[in-house]
Amino acid sequence: MENESVGIFYGIGVGPGDPELLTVKAINAIKNADIIIAPKTEKKEGSVALNIAKPYLRDDVEIIYQTFPMVTNFEEFHKVFEENEKEILKFLNAGKNVAFLTLGDPMFYSTYIYIFRLLKNSGVKIETVPGVPAFLAISSYINRPLVYGGDILTVIPATADREKIIDALKISDTAVLMKVYKNFHEVAEILKNENMSEDAVLVSRCGLNDEKIIENIDEHKDEQINYLSTILTRRNSKSTTARLKIVNLCEK
Secondary structure: OOOOOOOEEEEEEOEOOOHHHOOHHHHHHHHOOOEEEEEEOOOOOOOHHHHHHHHHOOOOOEEEEEEOOOOOOHHHHHHHHHHHHHHHHHHHHOOOOEEEEEOEOOOOOOOHHHHHHHHOOOOOEEEEEOOOOHHHHHHHHOOOOOOOOOOOEEEEEOOOOHHHHHHHHHOOOEEEEEOOOOOHHHHHHHHHHOOOOOOOEEEEOOOOOOOEEEOOHHHHOOOOOOOOEEEEEEOOHHHHHHHHHHHHHHHO
16 A cells, blocks of 8 residues: 655656657656666766756756666675665655656666566555667667568567577567677677578667667677667568478478
């Protein structure tokens, strides 16, 4: 049961980089916040999400930076998240409205999900405000339809096991690969082997001043790329035709 004397906790998706991509609802929630939680990693100063939201911050808002590890195993870093949760609850119990900013959408591969899981049974009112995921912003930004007709789209974290990535690509007409910064070379090789590199495009830091677009990933596969990098790709049309011919022959 929600306690009406406690502040509201907002999880706000600020999109991939362009401040104009924030929704009206997100902007209103930011303006209603007394406290802004700006997440950052251990290795970097500042917060990309906060920089995106800056045009909409109240002059009197208090900004709190919280450090979150880059994790695949939540349980391993449970204590870190619990400490951040305690700080948020302290503000909420004082009647302050708290906004947690997150890149893209709050419910899509987001640090916010871990905090949400800790707070959801604590009796506080939670409002989650959706944001534009990077891959959808990229699709529109470069005027590239993502899916049409009966296309099967798969969103794949490049941090997954190699075999899982390959298996997912085999059933996909179109794929989005996220978090490709650590193993870009390996991802590029997999896409080439699966006939999905010819029509691939990589966009780093979409909507930010230093954004980068790579249309021929094979030529750049040995480069170091930014953490905020996403690949959109389609199966080679020739490969698709050949695959359909094999299916038709097997059915005869």
